Amino acid sequence: MLEIQNIVKRYGTFTALDGVSLQAQGGEVFGLLGPNGAGKTTLLRILATLLSPTSGTASVAGLDVTRDSEAVRRIIGVVNGGMGLPTRLTGREILRSFADLYDMPRARTEARIAELDEQLELGRTLDVRAGEYSTGMRQKVVIARAVIHEPKVLILDEAASGLDIFARRTLLDFVAATRQPGRLTLYSTHVMSEAEEVCDRVAILHEGRVLHVGAVPALLTQTGERNLERAFFHLVRQPAARAEVHHAV
Numbered sequence: 001m002l003e004i005q006n007i008v009k010r011y012g013t014f015t016a017l018d019g020v021s022l023q024a025q026g027g028e029v030f031g032l033l034g035p036n037g038a039g040k041t042t043l044l045r046i047l048a049t050l051l052s053p054t055s056g057t058a059s060v061a062g063l064d065v066t067r068d069s070e071a072v073r074r075i076i077g078v079v080n081g082g083m084g085l086p087t088r089l090t091g092r093e094i095l096r097s098f099a100d101l102y103d104m105p106r107a108r109t110e111a112r113i114a115e116l117d118e119q120l121e122l123g124r125t126l127d128v129r130a131g132e133y134s135t136g137m138r139q140k141v142v143i144a145r146a147v148i149h150e151p152k153v154l155i156l157d158e159a160a161s162g163l164d165i166f167a168r169r170t171l172l173d174f175v176a177a178t179r180q181p182g183r184l185t186l187y188s189t190h191v192m193s194e195a196e197e198v199c200d201r202v203a204i205l206h207e208g209r210v211l212h213v214g215a216v217p218a219l220l221t222q223t224g225e226r227n228l229e230r231a232f233f234h235l236v237r238q239p240a241a242r243a244e245v246h247h248a249v
């Protein structure tokens, strides 16, 4: 479902991604973990066709993100930090206009809005204009908009940031429910407890390199640590860990 090979991204002379290779399958929630500046957003923007790699290749469901970018955009859903909403439209109008972009039949759109209302607890958010939203309301509509067309690959970049505990809980439950055959969710965060809860496998990114890829329990066993945050520090502080990528399954 996702195949990333030796991606390098340079901003001028600065190397943000330094040879990243990863694979992920349908049916999993795959976590991308790392501190600020690790390169998570850069990698996800490349996968979302918003940024070109300096070198290397990436494909989503067999479609190359550079060559087939238009087709890739139709099968992915993206949530990232700076996403605005048209302030004069209600949530329902925003979702309908996005569904129109994907040529969804109106009946399907309405059914999908009803499903998302239930899953994301949209409630009155649907009928209030976006200009009046709280942070939590805005983020829920941004997420609903990203999945209105049932994307094969959902890319969530720090999607829980700024949410209160209620909205965060709704989001994490929603992410867990995206685990479906033939679908992949990429979940980037620097909050290890979120990843520990929702991700099947995680890649730990540090200074533009993949330090580790594996299932969360295997990572804990391998490092002898009791939670993902401690395992993360264990790996990042180990000089030998920088030399090669470790796989734990």
Ligand SMILES: Nc1ncnc2c1ncn2[C@@H]1O[C@H](COP(=O)(O)OP(=O)(O)OP(=O)(O)O)[C@@H](O)[C@H]1O
Pocket: 011, 014, 016, 034, 035, 036, 037, 038, 039, 040, 041, 042, 043, 190
């Ligand atoms: N447009 C740009 N020009 C120059 N440097 C950039 C640009 N975008 C990102 N960088 C640098 O690339 C590195 C990786 O940034 P990126 O945003 O991908 O990291 P991140 O892991 O998503 O971190 P954060 O959690 O802070 O968003 C950082 O050092 C950042 O300063």
